[in-house]
Amino acid sequence: MRRPMYEGPQKGPLRASRVSTLCLGLSVVLLLTVVFSLMTGTASVTWSQWWRLLTGNADASDPSRLVILKIRLPRVILAGLSGFALSLGGVVFQALLRNPLADPFILGVSSGSAFGAVVGIMLGFSYNLGIPVMAFGGALLTMYVVLFIGQKKMGMESSTILLSGVIINAFFTAIIMFFIATATDDRLHSMLFWLYGDLSQSRFAESALTGPAVLAGFVILYCFARHLNVMTAGEDAALHLGVDVRKAKLVCFLVVSLVVGLVVAFSGLIGFVGLVIPHLARMAFGSDHRLLMPVSALGGAIFLIAADTLARTVISPSELPVGVITAFLGAPFFIYLLRKRGSRWTGS
Amino acid sequence: MDRILILKGVGYRYGSHWALRGISLEIGAGELVGVLGPNGSGKTTLIKIADRILEPPEGTVLLRGQPIQSYKRTRLAREVAMVPQENHFQFAFSSLEVVLMGRFPRMGLLQFEGEQDLAVAFEAMEATHCAELAQRPIDQLSGGEKQRVMIARALAQEPKLILLDEPTSFLDLRFKKEIFELLSSLKKERGLSLLTVSHDIDLSARYCDRIVLLDRGNIYAEGRPGEVLTAQNVEAVYGCPVTVDKNPATGSPRVSIV
Numbered sequence: 001m002r003r004p005m006y007e008g009p010q011k012g013p014l015r016a017s018r019v020s021t022l023c024l025g026l027s028v029v030l031l032l033t034v035v036f037s038l039m040t041g042t043a044s045v046t047w048s049q050w051w052r053l054l055t056g057n058a059d060a061s062d063p064s065r066l067v068i069l070k071i072r073l074p075r076v077i078l079a080g081l082s083g084f085a086l087s088l089g090g091v092v093f094q095a096l097l098r099n100p101l102a103d104p105f106i107l108g109v110s111s112g113s114a115f116g117a118v119v120g121i122m123l124g125f126s127y128n129l130g131i132p133v134m135a136f137g138g139a140l141l142t143m144y145v146v147l148f149i150g151q152k153k154m155g156m157e158s159s160t161i162l163l164s165g166v167i168i169n170a171f172f173t174a175i176i177m178f179f180i181a182t183a184t185d186d187r188l189h190s191m192l193f194w195l196y197g198d199l200s201q202s203r204f205a206e207s208a209l210t211g212p213a214v215l216a217g218f219v220i221l222y223c224f225a226r227h228l229n230v231m232t233a234g235e236d237a238a239l240h241l242g243v244d245v246r247k248a249k250l251v252c253f254l255v256v257s258l259v260v261g262l263v264v265a266f267s268g269l270i271g272f273v274g275l276v277i278p279h280l281a282r283m284a285f286g287s288d289h290r291l292l293m294p295v296s297a298l299g300g301a302i303f304l305i306a307a308d309t310l311a312r313t314v315i316s317p318s319e320l321p322v323g324v325i326t327a328f329l330g331a332p333f334f335i336y337l338l339r340k341r342g343s344r345w346t347g348s
Numbered sequence: 349m350d351r352i353l354i355l356k357g358v359g360y361r362y363g364s365h366w367a368l369r370g371i372s373l374e375i376g377a378g379e380l381v382g383v384l385g386p387n388g389s390g391k392t393t394l395i396k397i398a399d400r401i402l403e404p405p406e407g408t409v410l411l412r413g414q415p416i417q418s419y420k421r422t423r424l425a426r427e428v429a430m431v432p433q434e435n436h437f438q439f440a441f442s443s444l445e446v447v448l449m450g451r452f453p454r455m456g457l458l459q460f461e462g463e464q465d466l467a468v469a470f471e472a473m474e475a476t477h478c479a480e481l482a483q484r485p486i487d488q489l490s491g492g493e494k495q496r497v498m499i500a501r502a503l504a505q506e507p508k509l510i511l512l513d514e515p516t517s518f519l520d521l522r523f524k525k526e527i528f529e530l531l532s533s534l535k536k537e538r539g540l541s542l543l544t545v546s547h548d549i550d551l552s553a554r555y556c557d558r559i560v561l562l563d564r565g566n567i568y569a570e571g572r573p574g575e576v577l578t579a580q581n582v583e584a585v586y587g588c589p590v591t592v593d594k595n596p597a598t599g600s601p602r603v604s605i606v
Contacts, residue, residue: 099438223457237435241449241452241505243421282440
């Protein structure tokens, strides 16, 4: 078979080896970010304390042990999982809606699940089961409403869906503010938590629940990576190529709602992660979802851990909610994209 | 002749409006069939039924002897490929990546394209004379180039039947001819069956083995181009006075608006 000369090593079709190499590299960066984040903070931990901690010689009462294992570590893990899930959700939504401006926050899925979680708290549900289920329910409800509004006879109208997402987002945010304003209940552990996203109250139990769910969600969504590639060319085009579009859409929307709902239940409304990170990934690595999905998810984890580290150190000893940082970085980026690209993404 | 696609008494309606009624049609192996008709005569509906984008409430559609509903989507895409009228790529894929999407129905769930898939894709791109476009982003191609890439994608599916929805509608004279030449050569060299829907009466007349003339959802006439494209038929269907003579260069029917 004659091989044309334009098949460069980089520009050829995606190889499994490229995906695994990049993921490995990003995992190393992620690990370094985790370590850096654990070492950074208001309370200073000396090297000798670190040594004792790593060799398992630290006393149970050692304050540095408490700071690192009980405060920083759960927070870093939850930040990583949240960034992972939100960014993954962004990639999938952008492909399904064929619009580069879609992400769980803008589509209202995040605020829908925050709404569900707040209702769960009001009703006195437990943190381990009731509230995550409510958050998932809120996310699903929002997804359903947004898709219902945007549904046309001949398939989805992506701009209508985005607009209805923005409106639903505003609506649920208003309801959450109403709850916050009227509730004096101490079960609401932080007012800002729901509106700006806050990871300061993270506990291991939350990650133990969220972690496996997020990873399982990733595995399921990754099975649809090639479906998503084809679906970016339109639903009819995907049908022509043999994609069961209804099934693919249903599974993807469901899984993203579940994963995002869970994460939001514990971290609040963190915006723009699902927008900024997939975009950067697209710019750097192209549009193939078999690469884009893992790269964005890992990138989201790295980004949110870094952003949260910034949030708890920038005005030390006080803290900012991490959502402030992501919005502060993300909103200008969003405007830039809107101005530069409109609702179309052509990369290159 | 071996028949690839058979439609028997097919009807389809949007709401209460019947877009197609009582359509019976056969497409043989290695046949290039052109569907002509004015706007709203049901051409696009017909082609969508042939790819089961639309499922007709009336009549039966047989693909290689089996009801088309019995095919799973991936299996259907291994038999029938579609070249849609318009393509909007929202994200930056290279032409090669787009052609490789044609391998979707022939790959496993988590598979990456292998040597075989690449070979098929490059071969398809060479057959449609677009191999030199492999690395170009699909959204930066001209209409003619894009259309050739889309036909290459259809070929990469290795189908028996290719459906084309107005393949020449946005193209200038030279590209129109090129596309029909290409279709004709695919038919001859690979024994593919092709069904095109077109507004291009003269080119369809010249290249198609058979013409189906649609009129408000019914087949008005069907047969060899010379039999179907008479002044009387074309006037009746398009509602526009025409003369038909022979193209002096090719001998195929030539329709001129009076």
